Amino acid sequence: MIQIEDVSFRYSNSKDDALEHINLHIRQGEFVVLVGSSGCGKTTITRLINRLVPEFFEGKLEGKVYIDGQDTSDLDIQDLAGIVGSVFQDPRSQFFATDTTAEIAFSCENVGLPREELCRRIEKAANDLQINRLLERSIFELSSGEKQSVAIASVYALSPKILVLDEPSANLDTSATKRLMAILDVLKKRGYTIVISEHRIHYLKDIADRAILIEHGKIKREISREEFQKLSNSDANEMGLRSMNLLSIKPHPFDFLKKGNDFVCLDRISYRYGKNDVILENVEISAARGDVVGIVGHNGVGKSTLLEIVCGLKKEMGGSFLIDGKPASPKIRNRDTFLVMQNSDYQLFTESVEKELYLGSGKDQALRQKGLALLEKMGLSDYLQQHPASLSGGQKQRLCIAVACMKNTDVICFDEPTSGLDYISMKNVSSLLHDLSEEGKVLFVTSHDYEFLLSTCTHICHLKLGSVADYFEVKEETAHQIYQILF
Secondary structure (H helix, E strand, C coil): CEEEEEEEEEEECCCCCCEEEEEEECCCCEEEECCCCCCCCHHHHHHHCCCHHCCCCCEEEEEEEEEEEEEEHHCCCHCCCCCCCEEECCHHHHCCCCCHHHHHHHHHHHCCCCHHHHHHHHHHHHCCCHHHHHCCCCCHHHCCHHHHEEEEEHCCCCCCCEEEEHHHHHHHCHHHHHHHHHHHHHHHHHCCCCECCCCCCCHHHCCCCCEEEEEEEEEEEEEEEEHHHHCHHHHHHHCCCCCCHHCCCCCCCCCCCCCCCCEEEEEEEEEEEECEEEEEEEEEEEECCCCCCEEEECCCCCCCCHHHHHCCCCCECCCCCCCCCCCCCCHHEEEEEEEEEHHHHHHHCCCEEEHHCCCCCCCCCHHHHHHHHHHHHCCCHHHCCCCCCHHHHHHHHHHHHHHHHHHHCEEEEECCCCCCCCCHHHHHHHHHHHHHHCCEEEEEEEEECHHHHHHHEEEEEEEEEEEEEEEECCCEEEEEEEHHHHH
């Protein structure tokens, strides 16, 4: 079904090959997972299959790619539309309509299907993928997981033979990831050929037929279904992959922590949209210097809104906010805190990684050394003069985290900092947050990433229905409690 023969590819803005002599054959109906560190070439392989390389992402392509027996060099992107369906990491990047039903219909309208057939396919997609509840909804009101489901349905409606998904779980909570797994299982049973680029692999272990490990643009190893299912955490981690058995992960010991006076206090903080749409109500959180507070809960419970209030981007409608014992208005908080957003594209402004790092921080010798050390730790030292927009999703995320570490603020908030990150990058981010904690910073982190939370946080704040359902220290005895909240 998919045949990649001795393919090498170099992006036009790069000095190095993204892929080197790739040979890969994927059979009809096979479910293949592409694994490896950020920037290793996984996404580029998916772009070979849907012909985005080299038609959209330009560069030098050598070798041959055959899809369903056709040489893609003889085809345009639109020629593959009915054969290959693509779902990107951020589904918003592929939406064209404002409501869900119109979005699912869009691909079928594009190829000129008659109205009766179009309606039949919308109904079939909704029934087969069990997303009838999402029809006739505003795209803007959906959670990340719901948007992902609609994106898959819009591709499914066109009935392609191949589905290509690029890190589909990166921005999903655990319940949405379970729904994604169920949808993928349905698609596999219906005979689709599925290729997924992914970092979080534990949810795929029972449905993948094989995994392909990519390193520096080359196929390092093929992992059979049996080997994939039996991968221990240590074996997976040694290959730079996320852990397979989450329940066996142990929390990081914070031996250096000495409980001091509370530095940040949220006292009965409330926030609502309009008069009746309550997002947060009577939220109470206290954190001392060095605390790393993981804020957890399902999508839509107010986690990101809480971070925006901490950083002064939104004004609370009730309650009080203290920093170091003094009332802190949104204006003060906006000045004295920093937020790393979930979508890194929103806060990258300059034309090089180097300029981004020092933006607003100055550039004396001490700061330069600090910046270079941060880039080294984030695996970005080779990209100093590269434009941030040309980085992979994981690399952009790490750059934003490095920028946050350059700011001289006592309170730093991170909104899903490990979305799209491989194991090594996740551990590097975790280590950076440990360093900030040791410096006495107060850190607030929203995350659905169980492995990251255990590696990084000193406390967990469980938000449920807009209120604090529980607040406790992270230790071995509470690890299962965190697991139950997330799963």
